[in-house]
C-alpha cells in the first residue's frame with residue numbers, strides 16, 4: 001500500500017491501493033474510533049460501490065446509514081447541505097461519529113462542509129471515486145457549497161481524518177470523466193515537474209494510475225504543508241481555474257470542471273505567450289498534451305460574458321485577481337492583476353467575440 005502523510009492543522013494519511021474499498025471499515029475505525037457512520041454518495045456512485053463500503057464499515061462494528069445526493073455540480077447547494085445536516089441529526093450522530101464522502105469532487109466538497117459544521121465539527125473521511133477527486137479535491141481540506149452567484153462561495157478549511165483511494169473505483173469512470181481528472185493531473189505537471197509532464201506524454205494516465213495519483217498527492221502535500229489556508233503558495237493550484245470557473249458559470253455548469261480547467265489553462269498560457277511570460281514552444285507543448293488527452297482548448301464563450309462571470313469569482317481580492325501564469329513547463333508564477341486588466345488577459349488568451 002502506498003501512503004502519503006499530510007501535515008496540516010490535522011495530520012492524516014492518504015492511502016492508495018487497489019482493493020482498498022473492502023478494507024475501509026477497519027481503516028476508518030482505526031483512524032477515527034467512531035461507532036456510527038453516514039456515507040454520502042451521488043446517485044451514480046451509489047449503485048456501484050455503496051453496498052461494499054457499508055458492508056466493510058458494518059463488519060468493523062460501525063452502525064452505518066447512507067444518504068444519496070443527485071450527481072453534478074447543481075447538487076452542491078445550501079439546500080442539500082441542510083438536508084445532510086438534518087439527516088445526521090435525525091440519525092442521532094455525534095461529533096465522534098464519522099461522515100464518509102464516497103464520490104467525486106462535488107460529494108467530497110459538500111460532505112466536508114457538513115462535517116466541518118455539524119456539532120462544530122465531526123470526523124470526516126474521503127473515499128474518492130473519480131480521478132479528479134483522487135489527485136486534487138479529496139486532499140487538503142477545502143470544503144464548500146455554491147451560491148447562485150458563484151461556485152464555492154460558502155465553505156471552510158477542514159481536513160479529513162483519512163483519505164482512502166482505491167484506483168479500482170476509477171475503472172467505471174466514463175471516458176469524459178477520466179479526461180477531466182487528467183486536466184488536473186496535467187495542471188500539477190505544468191506547475192511543478194517537467195519530468196512528470198514527459199511521463200504523461202509518454203504513457204497514458206490510465207496505464208500508470210497509482211504513480212500518477214501519488215505524484216499529484218505528494219506535490220499537493222508539499223504545497224498544503226506551507227500554505228494550508230490558501231494565502232499564498234496554494235493559489236498556484238488554481239492554474240486554469242480563474243478562467244475555468246468563468247467557463248463553468250457561462251455554461252450553467254454543463255461544461256465539466258476538468259474540461260473548464262483545460263480551457264482555462266490553454267487560455268492563460270496563450271496569454272502568457274502573447275505577453276512574453278513563456279515561449280511559444282511551452283504553449284504548443286501544453287496544447288499538445290491537453291489534446292492528446294482529448295481535452296478542449298478553445299473557449300466557447302465570448303469576452304463580455306466571460307468577464308462578467310469572472311467578476312463573481314471569489315478569487316478577486318482587493319480589486320485584484322491572482323492569475324497563475326506558466327513561465328515554462330514545471331514553473332508558474334502568481335500575478336496579481338487588476339480587475340480592469342482581466343479583459344486584456346482574456347483577449348490575449350484567445351477569448352474574443
Ligand code: GLY
Pocket residue numbers: 136137139140142230234237238
Ligand atoms: N483544488 C485546489 C486546492 O485544493 O487548493
